[in-house]
Amino acid sequence: MTDQAPSETQAPEGGGRRDPLSMLFQSGAWRIERRLIVRPWHEVIALIAALVAAVAIIAGLVLFIGKSPADSFAALYNGAFGTRASTLETLVQATPLILTGLAAAIAFRAGVWNIGGEGQFFAGVMGTWFVYDLWGGLPAPLLFLLMFIFAAIAGAAWASVASGLLVRYGTNEILTTVMLNFVILYILSYLLAGPWQSPDTFYYQTVRMADTTYLPRFFTGSRLHWGFAIALLAALVVYWLIRRTTLGYEIRGIGSNVVASRYKGIRVGTVTLATMAISGALAGIAGAGELLGLHHRVQLDIAEGIGFTGIIIALVARLHPLGVIVAAILFGALVNGSTAMQYETGIPKALVFVIEGTTLALVLIAAMVTRYRIRKAG
């Protein structure tokens, strides 16, 4: 599923009859051709243009439903960064997004389309609860360690179902990871309706976990917990892994050219399995962090699209681990600010998805457009 890497050489343009639509883009006087060198300022200008266009489109949409874009954006911004408390809450929202963003970024780097971040997040939540349920009486440091390890293992295992089928049978991993998202959600809903259900309620949820399993918080009055530090650490580790290790080299290798990598002696299957295991583990750790840092009980709505947003974050960050931190904080701000926006202006929070989709689409188009230029055909 990897994008073919086109060569930079220019061959003479092929002739032939032109159809009306291609006339628009390749008319006689002007032609579109690939730039030989894309300069950083091209990319910066294109990125700014894309963001401006995204803001304009969203503003138009807000205007269309009869609200004031200026008020809405102000409410969004104030909700996200207006006060110290709201800024810290933005970081709380960004915490799991950093991890699921990294999960998507490392898999996409290898050209493996892991769309299963959401399911692997649930696997992590379930792994954490499993340990708590079984060995809840252990001393805190050991229990924390075990819970995070099991969350990582559970996430990795769930991702490995898809990568195992991919490597062994060539089954399309996009579809298997998506299907596995649904499967684990139903498994969890079965567990929450039966074996794991809290006895004192008919809601689909477990009992509240003991205070000793709460991740410590940095400041009083804010929900920002140690999960944020773990997420930042994970970003550094992934950065180091991709840039500085043999595995990272091989991941980038199979991501850019599978055939060449195979000739070079890289075991593509093994690297694919390792990448997906790491990817799933990161999403699983995100699940553990949310459970232990915020929710303290397993519920079906614990993920809230965190796995899917991670995919968008990875793509907006151009799959760069440190860029993921920045993008995750931006998207965390969107999620956080949109709550205030809905409260103050009545604009539905679902606008966040529209902003995410529009921004990503425009950023992608901008990134491609910078590689081309329009020239007068000589």
Added chain:
Amino acid sequence: MEDLFTSAVLVGIFWATLRIATPLLLAALGELVCESSGILNLSLEGTMTMGAFAGFYVANETGSILAGLVAAGIGGAFLSLIMALMTVTAKVNQVVAGLALNILGLGLAFFWYRSIYEAEGSIDIPTVETMQAPFEFFPIPWLTILAFVMVPVVWVFLYRTKYGLELRSVGHNPEACDMRGVGIISRQYVAVVFGGVMAGLAGSFLSLGSTGLFFPDIISGRGWIALAIVIFGNWRATWVLVGSLLFGFLEATQLALQASDVDLPYQLLLALPFVLTIVALVFNRSRSNVPLSLTIPYHRGER
């Protein structure tokens, strides 16, 4: 268990199979045409949600199901036109573009729905009249009939018309087509937009054809299953029909099991279609008919 095999239940399962297969078949046939031109449109889930909402909204406003269907088609076409702009013209990676448009489609539908029907805490969500069956002895809505009629239509189009042949050639070997003067861009636009219209109609079947309602997760994975059906069906219209019926049958049986007093947790039955999709993909691995240039953007004059 016995009551599951009484004739009334079996007949019920038969009609339910056809109804459940309808959105899968419509979306998968559209995606088949789209992929035949070499463009993978992963945004079926989002496009179907758009269609489901647009159909519901317009049918509710105008009181006409037909107007709702037209709106659903336009909604699907709108999203797929963006898809075509991104992948055919801007040559963005098709997987990435599909993921972006999935979020956009879902987001737009949720956003409109919430801003129209759930603003200021109102929970007065309307239901619309659902499609009627045209004949009394034939208890399926006419969109289902259309879906089945589309199978031979798509087959004839792809295999027995000049345009269809050219479209498939574009999906296999765009260089050769360009050399022969077959316009690639227009054919890919047509195929992608056709896929979008079909996905929009497929989505509207769920809101207008069966429930008369819209809710945000109304599609709940059917777009992805339709994508799997195209692979399972080895990019052939007939096998896409078989795949859709198979999933329809399994889902109908699952529903009948839920209704009967069989002691199985219903969550596991709900997970069944997704597990079976994976199993089907693992066991059916013939790829003999896959468009060779699927997901590979064509750059004129570059190799």
